[in-house]
Amino acid sequence: MMDALQIIHWLAGFVVLAEALNKAERTCPLAVGLSAHERLLAWLKAVAWFFLALGAAGAVAAPVLLAMGVPSGATHLLRLERPTLAETAVLFGFAVLIVRTRVKEG
Amino acid sequence: MAEPASTTAGVTFIAATATIPVLTILGVPLGLRVDLLVAGFAGALVAIILLNTVPAMGDTWVHLVRTTLRRMAWALASSATAGYLTPLALLIANVPEALMLSGAFAVGGGAKPVLTFLIGRLSGKGSQSLPAKPGQEGQP
Numbered sequence A: 001m002m003d004a005l006q007i008i009h010w011l012a013g014f015v016v017l018a019e020a021l022n023k024a025e026r027t028c029p030l031a032v033g034l035s036a037h038e039r040l041l042a043w044l045k046a047v048a049w050f051f052l053a054l055g056a057a058g059a060v061a062a063p064v065l066l067a068m069g070v071p072s073g074a075t076h077l078l079r080l081e082r083p084t085l086a087e088t089a090v091l092f093g094f095a096v097l098i099v100r101t102r103v104k105e106g
Numbered sequence B: 001m002a003e004p005a006s007t008t009a010g011v012t013f014i015a016a017t018a019t020i021p022v023l024t025i026l027g028v029p030l031g032l033r034v035d036l037l038v039a040g041f042a043g044a045l046v047a048i049i050l051l052n053t054v055p056a057m058g059d060t061w062v063h064l065v066r067t068t069l070r071r072m073a074w075a076l077a078s079s080a081t082a083g084y085l086t087p088l089a090l091l092i093a094n095v096p097e098a099l100m101l102s103g104a105f106a107v108g109g110g111a112k113p114v115l116t117f118l119i120g121r122l123s124g125k126g127s128q129s130l131p132a133k134p135g136q137e138g139q140p
Helices: A004-026 A036-067 A085-105 B008-019 B034-051 B061-093 B097-109 B111-123
Strands: B022-025 B028-033
Touching: A004 A036, A004 A085, A004 B034, A004 B061, A036 A085, A036 B034, B028 B034, B028 B061, B034 B061, B034 B097, B034 B111, B061 B097, B061 B111, B097 B111
Parallel strands: none
Antiparallel strands: B022 B028
16 A cells, blocks of 8 residues: 555656656757757756656656565665655655746746 | 577576566566566667657647657557567577676667567568558658
């Protein structure tokens, strides 16, 4: 049974994952005609959203993997047990910033 | 006498599968390894960033939600493809265990071309493209 912290963590992960996939698709680090500075910025943006998507996907997948019989601590790639308050706060903060940006843009 | 069907890669794969848990649904093992799914997902993300595999469809909220769900489904399908096809490649091509995650990353990044190629080869139609879904004929 998921408690409030896990539910917030999962929902925040879903929002961050959705936005990260959208932002990642808009980055064009290999586009023709970019200056060195623009290309560097595009690569940094792509790397940032790549890792945000990966981490958010882990948050979304963790309870699913636990329910599918993967024991917690069975793999070094994911920690499946209950998220800590710090992890939830970071992810929730990102999600609120994303929602704020979307509301601002209309 | 050595068993003809057994290979080093096969033994390695069996040993790796024994240590890494596989996903199950209602007690039924799916044969999917978590590490391969993660590598396949990372490959799908790179494909979305560099190859623009799931382009945007419009600027409205409806289009945004639809595209987002399509991208999630794409990444999920790529992960599943990597999870199922990479062990197959390991057995067929005698790929060492050390390259397993790299292979999963590559399969996840190119899930659609890989599936198209395999289906084309198995069905004897070469590497023809799969038919597009209705309404998606004009998309790359």
